[in-house]
Amino acid sequence: MTHYVDSEVGRLGTVLLHRPGPELARLTPRNNDSLLFDAIPWVGRAQEEHDAFAAALRDRGVEVLYLATLLAETLAVPEARAELTEQVLRSPRLGDTLRRRVADHLTYLDPAALADVLIAGLAHEEMRISPERPGGLVWTLMDRHDFVIDPLPNLLFTRDSSLWIGDRVGVTSLAMLARRRESTLTDAVYRYHPRFVGTEFVYHPELEHLEGGDVLLLAPGVLAVGVGERTTPAGAERLARQVFAAGLAHTILVVPIAQERATMHLDTVCTMVDVDTVLMYPNIASTLSAYTVVAGPGGEPQVDGPAPFLRAAADAMDIDQLRVIDTGLDPVTAEREQWDDGNNTLALAPRLCVGYERNVETNAQLERAGIEVIPIAGSELGSGRGGPRCMSCPLVREPLPPTR
Structure with missing residues (x-):
């Protein structure tokens, strides 16, 4: 083309x-x-x-x-998915514990759902946090309406x-x-x-x-x-x-x-x-x-x-x-x-x-x-x-x- x-x-x-x-x-x-x-x-x-x-x-x-649509199709390419995920996880705001939780959250998303998160962001209250999967100090001190990944x-x-x-x-x-x-x-x-x-x-x-x-x-x-x-x-x-x-x-x-x-x-x-x-x-x-x-x-x-x-x-x-x-x-x-x-x-x-x-x-x-x-x-x-x-x-x- x-x-x-x-x-x-x-x-x-x-x-x-x-x-x-x-x-x-x-x-x-x-x-x-x-x-x-x-x-x-x-x-x-x-x-x-x-x-x-x-x-x-x-x-x-x-x-x-x-x-x-183009982004979802791009995220079906493993190299692109790894690169864009790593860029989000690189944020110094996260801290090590929350970074692991975010990585886990993104791992299970299909390309379309991952594209949605990269565009619409991820809020504190949307994270799957539990005593077995703690968010750490950063997540604990965040307001429930704060963003873990900012929207665009x-x-x-x-x-x-x-x-x-x-x-x-x-x-x-x-x-x-x-x-x-x-x-x-x-x-x-x-x-x-x-x-x-x-x-x-x-x-x-x-x-x-x-x-x-x-x-x-x-x-x-x-x-x-x-x-x-x-x-x-x-x-x-x-x-x-x-x-x-x-x-x-x-x-x-x-x-x-x-x-x-x-x-x-x-x-x-x-x-x-x-x-x-x-x-x-x-x-x-x-x-x-x-x-x-x-x-x-x-x-x-x-x-x-x-x-x-x-x-x-x-x-x-x-x-x-x-x-x-x-x-x-x-x-x-x-x-x-x-x-x-x-x-x-x-x-x-x-x-x-x-x-x-x-x-x-x-x-x-x-x-x-x-x-x-x-x-x-x-x-x-x-x-x-x-x-x-x-x-x-x-x-x-x-x-x-x-x-x-």
């Missing part, structure tokens, strides 16, 4: 999603902040919304793969833990502690699942912090990388070195963004909806800058700038200018709809995208500009601050003509 992505807008062929499940039910007012959710989602409604999202993709001919509610946002550049996958290095184990799961899927046998990697989770929501494939050979709350300058530089060495790009635009929750990734303020068109948060459109990075002698990254982002992007893409569609119609509406992921659209093809239905003004702006919008509900899905692009990792897109 050939997986290939060289743009944000080439016709989408295959996408990786994660249907939200029991891990969302782990969220409470006591832990939702540490698990990076702004509200407690209604799990059943979130699943209905996600099913409608997946159906909308299938209706347009997109093959939908589910991460939990943000796995919903499959864009962040992996991305494809050309025919290579990058498994990213997630910055927030609550999310770091996500990339161990995706890494195992890409290395052990039969569908991905022979896949080459362009990034690995042990490298500097880099998240997929910060990486836009503006055109074949041209990437934009946001640097802010989640992706570090060192991560952007490492990605540049990796893609230059692999011949996957000729230009990287490094784009500083505010280190704030509302702008956690570049794709919260800018996404592409056509080969030469972006949907962009107008409050920052005129101030966003970019540093242009190209490969110098020996592949050493050479940096120029800063320059206005829109100008630098057009130059790198070899077009006269990048057309901009504003989020909302006025500053207040723009701010509201940007917070509700109005900018975070998923392009299914040039001039065709999926967006949250609640962003009425932004969707109207897109339609007026000739962009067809497939609206989906997102009142519960959006509680983790992510839209259709965040919830999807494209694996196959039709190639676009090269820029150079």
